[in-house]
Amino acid sequence: MGRALPYEWLIGVRYLRAGRRGTRNSLLSFMSLASITGVGLGVAALIVVLSVMNGFQREVSARMVSVLSHIEVYDARGRMPDWRTVAAMAARNSAVRASAPFIELPGMLLDDDRMKPATLRGVLPAQEAKVAEFIQGANAAGFAALAPGAYNIVLGAELARELHVKTGEQVVLALPSQQASISNTMPRTKRFTVAGVFEIGHFEFDSGMAFIHLQDAEQLAQVDAPAGLRLRIADADLAPQVARALKNGLDGQFIVSDWTQRNATWFAALRSQKTMMFIILSLIVAVAAFNVVSMLVMSVADKRADVAILRTLGARPLSIMKIFMVQGLLSGLLGVMAGTTAGVLIAWNLSAAVAAFEHWFGVQLLAKNIYFISTVPSDLRWDDVAGVVAVAVALSFLSTLYPSWSATRSRPADALRHE
Structure with a gap:
């Protein structure tokens, strides 16, 4: 038989799926869904934008090289x-x-x-x-x-x-x-x-x-x-x-x-723009990480009685931290997985989708005299995807630290007195 998961993981997964019914838990479930969605949207946006900038550099460079x-x-x-x-x-x-x-x-x-x-x-x-x-x-x-x-x-x-x-x-x-x-x-x-x-x-x-x-x-x-x-x-x-x-x-x-x-100035400017776009769009993931913080703070407040019972049964403060860290990290990981999947699929099909949009609505999104090229290129690079995933997972992990630590500060006797 396989080795059973530690109880911290089992409880953390259960808390992620929400527990008792009620107004407070409905709000908690909504906050959990919002944090997952926010992280996913941030990751997808970051992957798509970096792919477009890579594609722009590739296309313009190729056309430059064909003449220069x-x-x-x-x-x-x-x-x-x-x-x-x-x-x-x-x-x-x-x-x-x-x-x-x-x-x-x-x-x-x-x-x-x-x-x-x-x-x-x-x-x-x-x-x-x-x-x-x-x-x-x-x-x-x-x-x-x-x-x-x-x-x-x-x-x-x-x-x-x-x-x-x-x-x-x-x-x-x-x-x-x-x-x-x-x-x-x-x-x-x-x-x-x-x-x-x-x-x-x-x-x-x-x-x-x-x-x-x-x-x-x-x-x-x-x-x-x-x-x-x-x-x-x-x-x-x-x-x-x-x-x-x-x-x-x-x-x-x-x-x-x-x-x-x-063309050194042009390439230097493009590299600088890509770096700045990565930093700016990473803030979207950071904002989504604040949703994870909010969700965990509410979860800690909602599970005070559960924490008190676990403490009286001998659970260590580190184990209590792990439970809420698992809950928050899984929330972030679900968002990262969904966002990565969506971002990769959009980046792979972006050029065709934009061409179809321009054809249907009779518009041109890129003016040739401004952007040098008239189509929206996309060049998905797996090292960029890995970097985005790493940043998103790191922010999700960091967002779990304070709420998880605050869960260990509650006193079991005070929590059980109000139950």
Whole structure:
């Protein structure tokens, strides 16, 4: 036969299920249910919010990486005429998968009375497709039309929409004058034909980036070499380590940076927001823990006679504490289990549920120009779930200490006198 549970556990479970009927015990049962529900809601909310923030970081990072270089290499001299030699040196690192030369120019795109600022990237289409993950499928058609001297341009989808231009139409590119002075501030202009439109799903790039052929960019910038080299590696998360290795391994004076450095402020802000959200939402669980305190205080007052009888039968003060600690901790654990189950299920199905809600009611919960993406992502991580559960269980346990200790302070004779 299995070993019987200690009597403290048996009595604690019985008290959780409520005892005698009456107004006071009905209120006690309601308080117990409220504490379980409060803890459950707090845990579920914390899991869902952390999953959404993880999903937001994952989606935005993935779309950033599809456009930005994993690693960028610049020549300290300002231009890189021997970029093929540098690419060969970089390829000696086993993590490097592909490389492509590039040059970036700030410019202004105009069509009739509309103008939009944009970052122009001059590329070699065949090479760029090896380092930029978004150049595939429908996005690849426009890049195939980029040819030296053709002055074709590929626009981001939002940028083309705001300029009201389509494939085959023309836009005017205005660049700052290389010899600007007080008497000559006129920008240089060049007419380009829209060869295609690309869409990444990241508003910043879709609304502010355009691609032209590398030779056209060099001619506009009045230089004879690309500005640097873009590298793609096997694992984007290892970019900082690979960048350090390349900086030490390349022969010559080069500046090496990775994509996390270029967006360091954004990632630091997101980590800070996630930490603050965890702390703030943990207060929901803390408030629910106060319900456990209230429930236990009422339970201690209601069970004074039971406590007195147990004390006269020889129960130690520690055993009395254990009874009410079991009652309160089980209440918290039931809330944690229910909240964890609900939170995990909601996090797994949140994207589909939000999409259905937006479709039914004809609304958009996330504006692309504010949140970069237009869908609600969710990325459930079990380490976050474990952290939430640990915090909730700890708060539930702490909330049992004072009421349980107060139960040991009652005197059996005084309690039985009033029964």
